Amino acid sequence: MAKLDKITNSCIKGLDLNERRVNDSEISGFHLRISPKGKITYYLFYRFDGKQVNFKLGNYPDLSPTQARDLAKAKLGAVANGVDIQVVKKEAKRQTEKDKHSKLEAFLDNQYLPWLETRNFKTAHRIIKTIKRGFPHLLEKQLGNINAWDLEKWRSEKKKQAKSPSTINGYINYLKGAMSRAVEWGVIESHDLSKIKSLKAENNIVRFLSPHEEKSLRATLRVRDLRIKNERDSGNLHRQSRGYPLLPELRDFNYCGYLEPFVILAINTGMRRGEIFGLEWQHVDLANGYLTIIASNSKSGQGRHIPLNNEAKAALNNWLADTDASGFVFKGSDNKPLTDIKRTWNTLLTEAKIDNFRFHDLRHHFASKLVMAGADLNTVRELMGHSDLKMTLRYAHLAPEHKAAAVNLIG
Numbered sequence: 001m002a003k004l005d006k007i008t009n010s011c012i013k014g015l016d017l018n019e020r021r022v023n024d025s026e027i028s029g030f031h032l033r034i035s036p037k038g039k040i041t042y043y044l045f046y047r048f049d050g051k052q053v054n055f056k057l058g059n060y061p062d063l064s065p066t067q068a069r070d071l072a073k074a075k076l077g078a079v080a081n082g083v084d085i086q087v088v089k090k091e092a093k094r095q096t097e098k099d100k101h102s103k104l105e106a107f108l109d110n111q112y113l114p115w116l117e118t119r120n121f122k123t124a125h126r127i128i129k130t131i132k133r134g135f136p137h138l139l140e141k142q143l144g145n146i147n148a149w150d151l152e153k154w155r156s157e158k159k160k161q162a163k164s165p166s167t168i169n170g171y172i173n174y175l176k177g178a179m180s181r182a183v184e185w186g187v188i189e190s191h192d193l194s195k196i197k198s199l200k201a202e203n204n205i206v207r208f209l210s211p212h213e214e215k216s217l218r219a220t221l222r223v224r225d226l227r228i229k230n231e232r233d234s235g236n237l238h239r240q241s242r243g244y245p246l247l248p249e250l251r252d253f254n255y256c257g258y259l260e261p262f263v264i265l266a267i268n269t270g271m272r273r274g275e276i277f278g279l280e281w282q283h284v285d286l287a288n289g290y291l292t293i294i295a296s297n298s299k300s301g302q303g304r305h306i307p308l309n310n311e312a313k314a315a316l317n318n319w320l321a322d323t324d325a326s327g328f329v330f331k332g333s334d335n336k337p338l339t340d341i342k343r344t345w346n347t348l349l350t351e352a353k354i355d356n357f358r359f360h361d362l363r364h365h366f367a368s369k370l371v372m373a374g375a376d377l378n379t380v381r382e383l384m385g386h387s388d389l390k391m392t393l394r395y396a397h398l399a400p401e402h403k404a405a406a407v408n409l410i411g
Helices: 009-013 065-080 085-095 104-118 124-134 148-160 165-184 211-241 259-269 273-277 310-322 342-352 361-372 377-384 389-398 400-408
Strands: 003-005 021-024 030-034 040-048 051-060 290-293 304-307
Touching: 009 065, 030 065, 040 065, 051 065, 051 085, 051 165, 065 085, 065 165, 104 124, 104 165, 124 165, 148 165, 211 259, 211 342, 259 273, 259 310, 259 342, 259 361, 304 377, 361 377, 361 389, 377 389
Parallel strands: 003 021
Antiparallel strands: 021 030, 030 040, 040 051, 290 304
16 A cells, blocks of 8 residues: 655655555655665656556656655646646657767756756856866766766875865765756666765864964055055056056055955955855945845855944945945956956965965854854854854854853853
8 A cells, every 4th residue: 555645855764665655645646666676766647638647757866855846846737737748758758869878068068057047046157167177087978877986986086185075075066966957857867976975074174364364464455455556656657758548546546456345345244255246236235234145146045134344344335435336346347246366366365475275264264253252153153144053063162161151050
C-alpha cells in the first residue's frame, strides 16, 4: 500500500525499501517510487484527454524534494492550460538528441547562462566565469561524461595548492548546480556529483585588520588621493605650457576617485563587494542615516537595512558632492555599476604593506570590531545579513569576556 506523506527531505530520509511508493499529501498526483535497489524516482500522475499518464520528473538526489515539488506544480499548471507535458517531453527529447551529447562550455553559454539571466541573477556572468575558470579541463568534455572522479582528482590537486575548503566547495557547488539543471531539462539522464560531499571549513578563523594595519590602510588612502591630485596639477602645468587643453581640476573634489569612499563604506557597514557594486542612490537615506540593501542585490536573497555611522555618512555625503544622486553610487562607464576593483585594491594593499588580506575580509573586519566592542551576536547577524546564527558564531571567540561574565553569574 502506498504511503501518504508530504515528500520532503525528512520523509525521504525516513524511507525503507518496503515502502515502494509515497503519495504526496499536498500535491495531487505527485509521488515517488523506490526500486528494490533503493533508487528513488519522482513521478506526476495526471489525466489528459481521458487518458491516465504517469510522468517522470527525475531522480533523487539529482532533484531535491523541493525542486521536484516546484517542478510538479509547474507541470500541473501546464496540464491545466491544455498542454500534454508527456508529448512535449518526447518532442523535446527528439529535438535535443544532439544536445544530450553537448559539451560543458556549450551548455553553460547556450542554456545555463540565459536561464540565470531570466532568473534576475545579477551574478549570472560571474557564476559562468567561475565555473570556466575553475574547470577549464572539463569545458570540452561531454556533460554525460563528467563524473565524481573528475571532481575528486581536481579537489585533490586544489588541496595540494593549499586552496581553502570554502573556495573548493564554492567551485564544486557552482558546477553541481549547472549539472543538476542539465538533468532537470533532460539534457542528460543523471549525474553522480552528489557523491562529492562538501569539505568542512574552519569557521572560527577570520582575517581582520590589526589596529596598525587599519591605520596604515587609511593613511595610504589619503596619501594616494593627495599623490593623484599632485600628479594632475603637475600634468596640467605641463599641458598649459604647451597650449594643450587642461584636464579637470581634482582639487575641487573630495576624492580623486571611487576607491577611498568605497573602502570606507565597506569598513563601516560590512557590505559585500557585490552589494556595494549594486547599491543605488535611491536606496541611500543620508537624512535619516541608513541605507537599504534590496533582496535582488543580496547574496541571501533577503533585503536588510544598515545604519550609517558618522564616518560612513560623511564619506557618502562627500562622494555625492563629487558625483550625482542618480543611478548607482559607484558608477563605471556609461553609468553602469562598477564590476571590478581588484587592480586598485591590490595596489593599495601593496602600498599599505598589508599581506594576506582580501577585500571580503573587510566584512570580517566590520563584524570583528562590532563583537570586540560588545555588540551581541544576533545584532551582528542582522547587520551582516547572515541567514542564521551559525555563520555569525565564527566571531564569538573574539568576545571571551562575555563568556567569563556568564560564568561569574553563578560564582
